[in-house]
Amino acid sequence: MQITSFKQYEEDYKKSVENPEQFWGEVAQNFQWRKPWYKVLSWDFKEPNIKWFEGAKLNITENCLDRHLATDGDKPAIIWEPNNPEEESVTLTYKMLHESVCRFANVLKRNGAKKGDRICIYMPMVPELAIAVLACARIGAVHSVIFGGFSAKSIADRINDSQCKLVITADGAYRGNKQIPLKDVIDDALIGCPTVEKCIVLTHVRTPVSMLKGRDVWWEDEVKHVNHICEAEEMDAEDMLFILYTSGSTGKPKGVVHTCGGYMVYAGYTFTNVFNYKPGEVYFCTADIGWITGHSYIVYGPLSQGATSVLFEGIPTYPNPSRFWDIIEKHKVNTLYTAPTAIRSLMSFGEEPLNGKDLSSIRVLGSVGEPINEEAWHWFDEKIGHGKAPIVDTWWQTETGGIMISPIATVTPTKPSFATLPLPGIQPILVDENGNEIEGNSVSGNLCLKFPWPGMLRTTYGDHERCRQTYFATYENLYFTGDGCLRDEDGYYRITGRVDDVLNVSGHRIGTAEVENAINMHAGVIESAVVGYPHDVKGQGIYAFVINPEMHGEAELTKKDILQTVTRVIGAIAKPDKILFVSGLPKTRSGKIMRRILRKIAEGETANLGDTSTLLDPAVVDEIIEAVKKQ
């Protein structure tokens, strides 16, 4: 299943387009199925209704664990690197991981979990997080992992949306020199979550926590009551594997649904190919399992291929900005998969943190989450890869399940700031405003996909119509990504960023409407408008224009109060970088906020605002321009 030459890439690509069912049918043979499929694909983008490997039975954990035991049982599956470098790292072999997963799967059963139940996971980046995820999959329960940076309210909304029965958490998490009281946050969330019956709490930081009788149990106590034998539940290829919430341009976050068979095939196929993974190599993805990158490229993709995956609890700058390089040297990492925001942040410390670090093990580098600027690309290439490690700039989304457009390391060419070519099976097209295909090269448009792939989302939990509206209704018979894209003279793709009201802050997707709703919840705030602006490290920063609120004390304090409200409502990751109080917002006569104008002002591009005379109150624009300049 691994592509070894550009010629093979071209042949495979051609085959995948001309005969997708045969192509994916053959790829899927590389996995273990309890029962084969009777149909590779049936699809309809109108409904949408997409089914891959229909009739097939499997359990993804048998592919990620059991099937490696005979030959690779003693091979490291997970190497855990703790937040504190003074602490010992932990290696779990495939045998050990299998045993722990089975044992914890029995704990889940003991606490009432059954196939199809939704389970919320809110945990630090520790091996037990991967164990919890896989244990859910083992018994056919649907996991919904929530990133540790979300607030109690965000957690409650997600738990209620998917009616989770169980929560798995820890007392707390370490993040650099900070401690995050996970269980406290969960306790606040659960006040408003009637469906949750049990909460399993892992001891990690050993901070005092409240344990509610009848609801809360300790992980360490529970595992003593069960053995480590747990037959995997037989799942249909199209049974739900997990839900992952992600933000959009409107309303509350959507629960993106991925299913067992197609997701497994796609995560495994893309992992082995994009990173050109070789048996025995050490692979390090710096994402958090709370995001899709962690699901697909720390857990399921690598483990399905018998790889060794590094799981890092901490942050790139703790205890100092050499941390990644120390980890690479310590564990002889061959592949580093990280985000442009991390690269830019580390770049800003200069070369000193790299002095004396042995990065010679590095063979492949990867980037994900947002467009990588040329400066960061070259720094990554020269300083980390020493010009010898191909950089795979991987474009994909929570909804796509796996990498879509990307170089294939050592096989297809790279080009700074380009995601380059579609992987086999992926058919991108660019369309104009009206949905007409823009053909040829040296063109830009809205990026769509015209044919299904096994890893694509199937629905948004509990609201199929929303899935149709969001992704399949903008352009007929196409999946719309929400991204703008350029196809250059060589036919290479470069993602230029979102064309909707979605921000990408440090690789995290945040809807402007969501932030506005949070700001507007603050007492005294009447209305606000949020836009993105270029930020040196984060890629995009959040700029909030707030109509002069009722002040409680001085303006600076009121701004801090608003930030606190946003932190409460969404989480610290959604805190605006800048808040500006204004007397009005630029609106059309029909009352629609002209974000385009605010975006330009926030970007400092005030010379070219276009026609503002049709605005309800054109004078407000000058006022805002002046105020931004003064800030």
Ligand code: WT7
């Ligand atoms: C959005 C998806 C996919 C895992 C992480 C983010 C942007 C992602 C790239 C890239 C340019 C990128 C897009 C996309 N994005 N990768 N290599 N180059 N932009 O997942 O939160 O679902 O966000 O991230 O705008 O639509 P996500």
